[in-house]
Amino acid sequence: MNKMLDIYINRKNKVSVEKLVETKDKEKSVIYVATILKNIEEYGYTFSEELIEALKNKSTEDLVKFYLDLKETIKLQVGEGIISQMKPMYPNFPKQVMEADYIELFINAMVHYISCGSILPEYKEEERFPLISSKDKKLTIIDLGTEEDLFNIYNELLSSKAVLSNHDKEDLVWFVDNMTKKQIVNLLPNEIVIKETLSFITPFIINKVGFNTKIANYYKTATDVLRLILVMNGYSSAIDSSEVKWLRPMKTRERKCLVQLLEGCSSIEADMFRNRTLWLKALNRLHPGNFKKCKKVNNAYDKLIKNKKIPTFKSKLEKMFEEGNVTEVVNLLSKRPGEFARALDRTVRLVKADDLKVQLDNRLNVVKAFDKVANLVSTPILLQLMSYFKKRSSENDVRVFFPKGNLAKAYVIDENIEVLEKKVCDTIVFVCQKHLRGLYSAKEMLGNVYIDDRLKDFVVPTSQRNASKSLKNVARGSKFKIAEDVNFIRAFVYWKNHDDIDLSAYFLTEDFKEIGTIAYYDMRNRGLNACHSGDIIDGANGASEYIDIDLESALNKKVKYVLVSVYNFSNKPFSDLEECFFGYMERTGVNDGKVFEPSTVKHRTDLSTKGDFNNSVIIDVENREIIICDLSSESAPYFPNNANTNKIGLINGLKGIINHSKPNMYDLAKLHADARGMNLVEDKLEADTLFLVDKEDMPVVNSSEDEIKEQTCITLYDVDYIISNLL
Incomplete structure (x- = not known):
C-alpha cells in the first residue's frame, strides 16, 4: 500500500502528482485518464477538473502506476480491498434467508458450529439484477494537492487542540520518518497544546533530528516532563501510578536532557508532589545529584524523599468546597482559569440562599468572576462549556460521562443534579460566546461567509483520542x-x-x-x-x-x-x-x-x-x-x-x-463568522469563505455569466484543519 496516498486520500481526499513524468503524447494520456475515471466511479469516487487537467499531461506509464496505487487505496477506504472475503454465508442473501425453512437454517448453523466453523453451507450463487443506483448518489471528489500541502498535515496534527487518535499518531510517525530533518524542524508549530501529543512525538523527533531548543520550549511543567519519561519507558502518557511497575535505566545523554528540561520548568515542587510515587521512581533513574547546577530539581528531590508535604492546589480547593466558602473558592479558581471553567457548575451550585433572588444574584456574581478570567481558558473548553450550559437549565433523565483516556467507553447515570436558573445558564453561554469571538478575532479575516445549515447535525471534534479511522472522519453523535x-x-x-x-x-x-x-x-x-x-x-x-x-x-x-x-x-x-x-x-x-x-x-x-x-x-x-x-x-x-x-x-x-451536549459545527462556524467575517450571505457565489458539509456542495460557476472569484472552502471532513485552526 502507498502510505502517503492513503494518508492524503483519507484526510483530505487529495493526491499529489508533482513527481509524475510529463508526457509528449497528450491524446493517449487523455484516454488513460478517462479510463481511470470510469473505473473509480465503481467505488464512488471521481476527480476534480484541476486533477483531470493535471493528469492529462502525465505519461501513460506513470498513469498506470498512479491508478493501481489509487485503486488499492480507495478499495481499502470503502472496505472493498478484500472483496473475495465480503461474501455472506448465504450467497443469495437476503432473499434466500427470508424464504428458507427454519429447519434448514437451524441445521446449517449446527453443522457450522460443530465443525468449529470449517464447514459452510454450499449454494449456487444466482445471477442478480444490476444495482439500481440512487438518484441522489454523489461521487466523492478527489482533488489536486501538493507535497507541501500533504506535509502540512504534520503541522496541523501537532497544532491540534483536540487529543489525537491512534491512527493520527501513526500518521505523525510516518511524517517524521519520511520528511527531511529541515522539514521536521521548520514545520514544528509555535506551540503543541495537547501534552499527550507532545510526549508521544518528542522521542521520534529527537531520534531523527536530535534535541533542540524548539522542543525544549514546549515543556512548561514538571508533569509535561513526567509524561515524556513514561512514554520513553513504553507506558501511555496518562499519569497512572498503578500502571507503572518499573522504569528502565537511562543513558547519561537521556538523563541530562530530562533533568535540564525539568530545571527549566516553573513551580516544579507542587507539581511533583501531586505525583510523588511516580516522581520518586523517575528521579531514582535520573540521578539528579550528578547534575549539581540543576538546583531546583535537587531541592525538589530532597523534599520528595523526606515527604515534606506541600499543599497542592487540588487539596486547597477541596477543603474550601467542603467548608462552603464561596469567596475563597472563587479567588483560588481565578488563579487557574481552566480549572475554574471545569468547576464552574459546582461553584455556582455552592451558592445557596433562602431568598431565591439573593441566590440568583450571588450566582451571577460567580459568573462575573469567571468572566474576568475566561479569556485565559482554552477555546475547546469554552466551546464545550457553552454547549453544556445551553441545556443545563432543563431537566434530563440521564447524565453521560466519557472517562478520560477512554472516550469510547461512555457510561450513563440517572440525572439527580440541581437544575440551574435559566438566567445563570444564559449568562454563562453569553460569556463563553463573547470570549470565543474575542479569541477568534485575532485570526485572519474571512470576508463574506456562507454556512451550510446542515452543519448543525455534526459534532465538533473536540477529542480524537478514541476516534477510529473511518471513510468519513466525523465526531460521535454526528x-x-x-x-x-x-x-x-x-x-x-x-x-x-x-x-x-x-x-x-x-x-x-x-x-x-x-x-x-x-x-x-x-x-x-x-x-x-x-x-x-x-x-x-x-x-x-x-x-x-x-x-x-x-x-x-x-x-x-x-x-x-x-x-x-x-x-x-x-x-x-x-x-x-x-x-x-x-x-x-x-x-x-x-x-x-x-x-x-x-x-x-x-x-x-x-x-x-x-x-x-x-x-x-x-x-x-x-x-x-x-x-x-x-x-x-x-x-x-x-x-x-x-x-x-x-x-x-x-x-x-x-x-x-x-442526550449529548456537544458543540456542533454550525455554532463553531457562526462564532468564526461573527468574529472574523464581514457578512453572512445566503448565496454561495457571494461568499469568500464557505463552511460546507462536503466539497461536492461547492457552487457551480458559469464562467460566461458569473465573475470567477477565489473562494476558501472548509468542509466537515477537513478535520486536521478544524482541530488546529478553528478550535
Whole structure:
C-alpha cells in the first residue's frame, strides 16, 4: 500500500502528482485518464477538473502506476480491498434467508458450529439484477494537492487542540520518518497544546533530528516532563501510578536532557508532589545529584524523599468546597482559569440562599468572576462549556460521562443534579460566546461567509483520542441524512483470523421498549422485514456478516431507533484483532446488485478499541438519520457476548449519544463568522469563505455569466484543519 496516498486520500481526499513524468503524447494520456475515471466511479469516487487537467499531461506509464496505487487505496477506504472475503454465508442473501425453512437454517448453523466453523453451507450463487443506483448518489471528489500541502498535515496534527487518535499518531510517525530533518524542524508549530501529543512525538523527533531548543520550549511543567519519561519507558502518557511497575535505566545523554528540561520548568515542587510515587521512581533513574547546577530539581528531590508535604492546589480547593466558602473558592479558581471553567457548575451550585433572588444574584456574581478570567481558558473548553450550559437549565433523565483516556467507553447515570436558573445558564453561554469571538478575532479575516445549515447535525471534534479511522472522519453523535429514495440500510462487519465476530440490530420504540432483535440467534423478522446473512464463527482468512433493515417496515411497527452493534464472541478486545471494520450501505433495493457494492458504502470505520462490544451506529427511523456512535465497552463476564446480554449497555449508549451536549459545527462556524467575517450571505457565489458539509456542495460557476472569484472552502471532513485552526 502507498502510505502517503492513503494518508492524503483519507484526510483530505487529495493526491499529489508533482513527481509524475510529463508526457509528449497528450491524446493517449487523455484516454488513460478517462479510463481511470470510469473505473473509480465503481467505488464512488471521481476527480476534480484541476486533477483531470493535471493528469492529462502525465505519461501513460506513470498513469498506470498512479491508478493501481489509487485503486488499492480507495478499495481499502470503502472496505472493498478484500472483496473475495465480503461474501455472506448465504450467497443469495437476503432473499434466500427470508424464504428458507427454519429447519434448514437451524441445521446449517449446527453443522457450522460443530465443525468449529470449517464447514459452510454450499449454494449456487444466482445471477442478480444490476444495482439500481440512487438518484441522489454523489461521487466523492478527489482533488489536486501538493507535497507541501500533504506535509502540512504534520503541522496541523501537532497544532491540534483536540487529543489525537491512534491512527493520527501513526500518521505523525510516518511524517517524521519520511520528511527531511529541515522539514521536521521548520514545520514544528509555535506551540503543541495537547501534552499527550507532545510526549508521544518528542522521542521520534529527537531520534531523527536530535534535541533542540524548539522542543525544549514546549515543556512548561514538571508533569509535561513526567509524561515524556513514561512514554520513553513504553507506558501511555496518562499519569497512572498503578500502571507503572518499573522504569528502565537511562543513558547519561537521556538523563541530562530530562533533568535540564525539568530545571527549566516553573513551580516544579507542587507539581511533583501531586505525583510523588511516580516522581520518586523517575528521579531514582535520573540521578539528579550528578547534575549539581540543576538546583531546583535537587531541592525538589530532597523534599520528595523526606515527604515534606506541600499543599497542592487540588487539596486547597477541596477543603474550601467542603467548608462552603464561596469567596475563597472563587479567588483560588481565578488563579487557574481552566480549572475554574471545569468547576464552574459546582461553584455556582455552592451558592445557596433562602431568598431565591439573593441566590440568583450571588450566582451571577460567580459568573462575573469567571468572566474576568475566561479569556485565559482554552477555546475547546469554552466551546464545550457553552454547549453544556445551553441545556443545563432543563431537566434530563440521564447524565453521560466519557472517562478520560477512554472516550469510547461512555457510561450513563440517572440525572439527580440541581437544575440551574435559566438566567445563570444564559449568562454563562453569553460569556463563553463573547470570549470565543474575542479569541477568534485575532485570526485572519474571512470576508463574506456562507454556512451550510446542515452543519448543525455534526459534532465538533473536540477529542480524537478514541476516534477510529473511518471513510468519513466525523465526531460521535454526528448525523447523516438518509437519501430520499433509499429504502434499506445494509450494515456489515468484516474481520480476519480465528475469532467469532457477531453483527446485531436492536429495534426500539421512542421510550426504549424492545420491538425485536436481529442477531445470530434470531436471523429474521418478517414483521420488520429484516434479516441476518448467517453466523460465521471463524474469520480465518476473512469473513463477513450483513444485516438488512427495511426503513418503511420498521416505521410501520413503531420503531424509533435501531441500534446496530458488533460483538466479539471470543471475548477479547477489538484492538487484539488482526483486522476488523464495520460499515453500512444505503440501498434502494436489496436483491439488486452484489451483496457488497462499494459505491453504496456511506460509512466504514475500523474497530480497534479495547472493548469487546461496539455500539456502531444508531438509525433514527422516524427522522431518517444515521447517528455515528462508535461506543465500545466490555461485556458482562460469565455471559455470552451478544445483544441479549448487553441490553443495558446498548440502551445506555443510545441515551448517551442522543442526550449529548456537544458543540456542533454550525455554532463553531457562526462564532468564526461573527468574529472574523464581514457578512453572512445566503448565496454561495457571494461568499469568500464557505463552511460546507462536503466539497461536492461547492457552487457551480458559469464562467460566461458569473465573475470567477477565489473562494476558501472548509468542509466537515477537513478535520486536521478544524482541530488546529478553528478550535
